[in-house]
Structures are given as C-alpha cells and as structure tokens.
Amino acid sequence: MIARICLSLALLLLPVTAHADRLKDLSSVYGVRINQLVGYGVVVGLSGSGDGNSGLTLQSLESLISRLGLQVSARDLNARNAAAVMVTAELGPFMKEGQALDVTVSTVGSAKSLQGGTLLMTPLLGADGEIYGIAQGNLVVGGLGVEGNDGSSLTVNIPTVGRIPGGATVERVVDTPLMDNEYILLNLHRADFSTAAAVQQAIDDSFGPGTAVAIDGSSIKVRAPADPGSRIGFLGMLENIRVTPDAPPARVVVNSRTGTVVIGGNVRVTPAAVTHGSLTVRVTEDFNVDQGATVVAGDDGQVVVPGDPVVTPDTEIDVQQDPARAFVFDPGVSLSSLVDAINAVGASPSDLVAILEALRQAGALRAELMVI
Structure with a gap:
C-alpha cells in the first residue's frame, strides 16, 4: 500500500x-452534498415599513408572544414595525453542531423594506421536517426604498431581501x-x-x-x-x-430571447448549397387633392364658381429584392469555415438560425440544434 x-x-x-x-x-x-434548509420567522424593529394589519403577521406575533408567557390578542397588535419572512440557508457537507451558517431573509407579506430589522429565533427545517439549524440576528439589507406622501417612491436594488452572515447555528449533523x-x-x-x-x-x-x-x-x-x-x-x-475529458457532442444552442447563437467546436456540415436573400415590399399611401369648379354661362360671359375639392387616392408599391447570396459547404466543413461563410453574406442572428434550421432539416447539419 x-x-x-x-x-x-x-x-x-x-x-x-x-x-x-x-x-x-x-x-x-x-x-x-449540500442540504437546503427553510424556516418561517418574524422580523421586528422596522421603521414603519412592515406588514401593517396583515393577518398572517398578527397571528405570528400573537403566537410568538404567547410562548413567552404573555396573553395577548391579535386585535391589540399592529405589525407596522414587523414583517413575516421566509428564511433559507444551505447546510454544507460535514458541518457539525455549533458551526455558523449564512441565511437569507425574504418577505412574504406587504412589507416595503427590511432595513434595520432583527430576525427573531427561527427554526430551520430540512426536507424531512427535522430541525437542522436555528437562525437569529440583525439583517444586512443592500436595498433602499423611499415613499413620499404624494405617492411618489424610489427603490434602489431589493430592500425586501436581507442577509445575516453567520446568522444560524447548526443543531443537527447530516449523516453521509x-x-x-x-x-x-x-x-x-x-x-x-x-x-x-x-x-x-x-x-x-x-x-x-x-x-x-x-x-x-x-x-x-x-x-x-x-x-x-x-x-x-x-x-x-x-x-x-x-x-483529459472527451470532446462534448456536436451541438448548436440558440437563445430565442436574446438572439445568442453558440456553435460547438465539433459541428460539421456535409456537402450543401445554401441560398439566402431577402424580399422587401414597401407600400406608400398618398392622396391627390384637386380643386373642383363649376362653369356658369351668363350675359356677361362665363363665370367660374369654386366647387368641392376632389380627393383621389394615390398608392405606390415598391418591391425590392436583395440579390440572393449562395455559398457551398464542402465535405466535413469545420466550425470556423461555417462561421466565415455565414458572416460573408452578412447574416443577422435570425438569418443564422434560419440557415441552421434549414441545414438540419436537409440532413446536412451534423449537430443537435437546441433552442432555449
């Protein structure tokens, strides 16, 4: 050995x-592996940016205060300075009891901001429903929200999400x-x-x-x-x-939302001829206006009396077709040759997708075409 x-x-x-x-x-x-933890808690100490009269938050405050030995009704509470939140954390592999976890706190009600808030003790549960951590501490919020009396508001980043670095402690070890x-x-x-x-x-x-x-x-x-x-x-x-990993499979990935096209290095094209052009039809609507007139013959001669204007539609149709550009792929064309040939005709991302789709339908594209 x-x-x-x-x-x-x-x-x-x-x-x-x-x-x-x-x-x-x-x-x-x-x-x-890591394990996801989640818990439901309450953030207090907000400066009037809490949930207000939200029933969920009032019920949570009533339950929390009752566990501390006080009898109180939800009707006597106001959640203007409190917010109901969801707390999430990741339990890393081999973590032991007492080690610290970073937690993320997100509002679930109508709270406008968590700035200056404090998370009260919150159990963090695993997928099996067991408690694996306890979270509590002051929030660090990177966002800012301001609202005026006239209804105007200004929001910077996301003030309804905060972090507590090292804000949770591990209470149970996950066996591996x-x-x-x-x-x-x-x-x-x-x-x-x-x-x-x-x-x-x-x-x-x-x-x-x-x-x-x-x-x-x-x-x-x-x-x-x-x-x-x-x-x-x-x-x-x-x-x-x-x-040394093997080369990935030949694949062309198209992002239909951004127009991004990624072509893998192993993409090949069999012999094929491609013709790509565009047809533009332009219709222009106009009107010709002529002044009407009425000729009246009298003792003193002819008298021209102005009449109603005459409007005649005038439509022009212009058809313009760019010359079709053709290019030929030889056997076993590589990625660089494929890109150079398509760039030579000035193809846009949408044109490129159309060409690749046509090549795949023709059986000339030796790659998988994926649209995301």
Missing part, C-alpha cells in the same frame, strides 16, 4: 498533460455514506461514456488495475481503503488525478 501511495505521489508531480483537468473539477463524490460503504462513487458533471472510461483508466494507472470500475456514462465506482482513517488522504490524491 505504501509503495502504491509513493507511486501515486510521483505521478502527481509529473508534468501536466495539455488540456487535462483535475478529477475534482469533472466530478463530485456521492454523499458529499462516505465512511460506511466499501466503494467511493464518483458522479461526472457531464455524462459521457468516453470520459467515464478515461477516468477509470487514469485511476487504475495511479492506484493499480481493478481500483475503478465505470458503472455507466456518469458514475465510476472506486475501491476505497478498508481503514476509514485512510480515506481522506485517499480522496485527496484521487481528486487531484488529471484526466
């Missing part, structure tokens, strides 16, 4: 292969299967059979054949040391192994 560890350390000191990534950047260890199982399971961030095989080979090269087994395209099972005290050191060496 000592010889294998020395060999592993020696391998880690070798020059890094180009484009190789650490295993910790490509995968995560099964069981090592890291030390109990015979194997350590690595989950790739991006499922890929070639990358999974490369990870297995890299681990076997470092710790010996048969150490790792690729279960599928996203998971690799690694035999862990039998001694639990050696697992942390083993994981430290494991996550620093360098692996």
Whole structure:
C-alpha cells in the first residue's frame, strides 16, 4: 500500500498533460452534498415599513408572544414595525453542531423594506421536517426604498431581501455514506461514456488495475481503503488525478430571447448549397387633392364658381429584392469555415438560425440544434 501511495505521489508531480483537468473539477463524490434548509420567522424593529394589519403577521406575533408567557390578542397588535419572512440557508457537507451558517431573509407579506430589522429565533427545517439549524440576528439589507406622501417612491436594488452572515447555528449533523460503504462513487458533471472510461483508466494507472470500475456514462465506482482513517488522504490524491475529458457532442444552442447563437467546436456540415436573400415590399399611401369648379354661362360671359375639392387616392408599391447570396459547404466543413461563410453574406442572428434550421432539416447539419 505504501509503495502504491509513493507511486501515486510521483505521478502527481509529473508534468501536466495539455488540456487535462483535475478529477475534482469533472466530478463530485456521492454523499458529499449540500442540504437546503427553510424556516418561517418574524422580523421586528422596522421603521414603519412592515406588514401593517396583515393577518398572517398578527397571528405570528400573537403566537410568538404567547410562548413567552404573555396573553395577548391579535386585535391589540399592529405589525407596522414587523414583517413575516421566509428564511433559507444551505447546510454544507460535514458541518457539525455549533458551526455558523449564512441565511437569507425574504418577505412574504406587504412589507416595503427590511432595513434595520432583527430576525427573531427561527427554526430551520430540512426536507424531512427535522430541525437542522436555528437562525437569529440583525439583517444586512443592500436595498433602499423611499415613499413620499404624494405617492411618489424610489427603490434602489431589493430592500425586501436581507442577509445575516453567520446568522444560524447548526443543531443537527447530516449523516453521509462516505465512511460506511466499501466503494467511493464518483458522479461526472457531464455524462459521457468516453470520459467515464478515461477516468477509470487514469485511476487504475495511479492506484493499480481493478481500483475503478465505470458503472455507466456518469458514475465510476472506486475501491476505497478498508481503514476509514485512510480515506481522506485517499480522496485527496484521487481528486487531484488529471484526466483529459472527451470532446462534448456536436451541438448548436440558440437563445430565442436574446438572439445568442453558440456553435460547438465539433459541428460539421456535409456537402450543401445554401441560398439566402431577402424580399422587401414597401407600400406608400398618398392622396391627390384637386380643386373642383363649376362653369356658369351668363350675359356677361362665363363665370367660374369654386366647387368641392376632389380627393383621389394615390398608392405606390415598391418591391425590392436583395440579390440572393449562395455559398457551398464542402465535405466535413469545420466550425470556423461555417462561421466565415455565414458572416460573408452578412447574416443577422435570425438569418443564422434560419440557415441552421434549414441545414438540419436537409440532413446536412451534423449537430443537435437546441433552442432555449
């Protein structure tokens, strides 16, 4: 075992292969995860920016005060300086009792601002309904809200959300299967059979054949040391192994809202000819106005009497078609050639999407077209 560890350390000191990534950047260890916590609480000490006569907040204050040994009715309370809030936090892996957590506090009622407020003791629950933390403290609010008597208001950032750095303490430890199982399971961030095989080979090269087994395209099972005290050191060496991930699948991603188009480096186009042009039709409406006249013959000659104006519609239709620009893709065209050819015709993002969609329908685009 000592010889294998020395060999592993020696391998880690070798020059890094180009484009190789650490295993910790490509995968995560099964069981090592964060847990979301949530709780309902009350913020007090606000300067008139609270929920007012909200029934939810008044009921919460009544319940809170009654637990302190006082008898009070919701009709006797006013929540102008208090607000009902939801408190959220993330419980990191391996955190122990007494450690501090950062919490985020958000209003759920009609409170205008949490500036200057204090969160009262709030239990933080996990998905199983158990209490894993207790939050309390003064809020730090990065927003500002001001309202005048005439109804005018000014809001900077979001004053209804605040943070309490280290405002919660851990009350319960989440058990992890890291030390109990015979194997350590690595989950790739991006499922890929070639990358999974490369990870297995890299681990076997470092710790010996048969150490790792690729279960599928996203998971690799690694035999862990039998001694639990050696697992942390083993994981430290494991996550620093360098692996060259396989190239991602050929994919074109289009953001329909922003017009952003991202083309992967492995996109190829089979032989195809593309013609792209535009037709513009412009219709102009106008009116010709002529002054009408009536000619009356009398003893003194002809007399011209002005009449009603005559309005004649005048419509002009102009059709302009830009010359269609054609370009040809040769076999196995790469990303750079594809972009250069499309840019040469001055295509806009919408034109680019239309061209790529047409190429896919024709079977010439060797990539997956995704619209987000």
